[in-house]
């Protein structure tokens with residue numbers, strides 16, 4: 630049996646003369662949480678809508694388990710649209726049961742699943758309220774439940790965390806992690822990069838419709854040139870300059886920041902540091918996802 634994997638393969642999409650996606654490619658395996666990040670208008674929603682099949686690509690293919698996504702398979706996706714999409718006058722539990730039935734569940738099965746998700750998402754006391762009367766955060770919890778009620782095989786969520794309070798973020802995170810652990814590929818977009826860094830197994834950074842970086846958070850953080858932070862309190866300003874392949878980037882809070890070329894020897898840098906006196910710190914600097922993202926965005930505006 631092929632491994633369960635959602636594949637977005639060289640998807641391109643234009644709106645008039647705007648290129649929204651150009652050869653967008655990535656895959657998400659069963660049990661993997663994939664964070665999809667990029668500036669406003671980068672193409673995340675367009676990709677997700679194409680993955681779901683509510684929007685047609687100009688070219689490229691979406692596959693699951695190696696086969697192009699057909700109508701039957703698309704019903705097995707749990708989708709949380711950015712624009713949300715609940716019936717405002719329907720009561721929360723009733724709405725979830727209705728959506729479950731629309732996805733092919735029996736009436737009884739859909740009601741049971743609706744109640745289970747209402748409880749799981751902390752909405753027990755709100756189950757019979759009209760969705761329009763719920764707070765935005767609680768509406769969002771119902772929206773997540775709506776994506777999950779039919780026990781989907783794939784989860785695609787457009788900014789599920791936006792506007793949530795910290796408790797709701799924790800609830801949402803745990804629900805997504807559990808879905809992932811049960812073997813469901815999970816893709817979500819977010820502008821909350823600290824959250825993406827914490828939760829996701831892999832991250833894709835999209836810029837102007839193209840995937841510019843894709844890997845585990847650790848791979849991405851280790852990707853650029855090696856950078857060292859060295860605290861040598863007694864050293865003269867030019868202490869590292871004689872070491873081959875080393876470029877001084879600056880001094881931050883008393884620590885010298887150095888960029889090493891591929892053939893530079895970090896032990897030679899350490900020896901040069903020790904030759905100046907005490908070495909209080911000698912560490913590899915690894916940027917946070919926020920910084921990697923900012924670099925990608927800066928390249929975008931410079932381009």
Ligand SMILES: Nc1ncnc2c1ncn2[C@@H]1O[C@H](COP(=O)(O)OP(=O)(O)OP(=O)(O)O)[C@@H](O)[C@H]1O
Nearest residue numbers: 644647648649667668669670671672673674675676
């Ligand atoms: N229906 C449409 N008609 C014309 N252009 C569109 C349409 N939908 C999206 N676009 C354009 O396609 C590009 C990608 O938009 P998309 O909504 O996919 O970005 P996004 O990454 O989801 O942004 P955000 O983070 O702001 O939600 C943008 O340039 C946008 O203006």
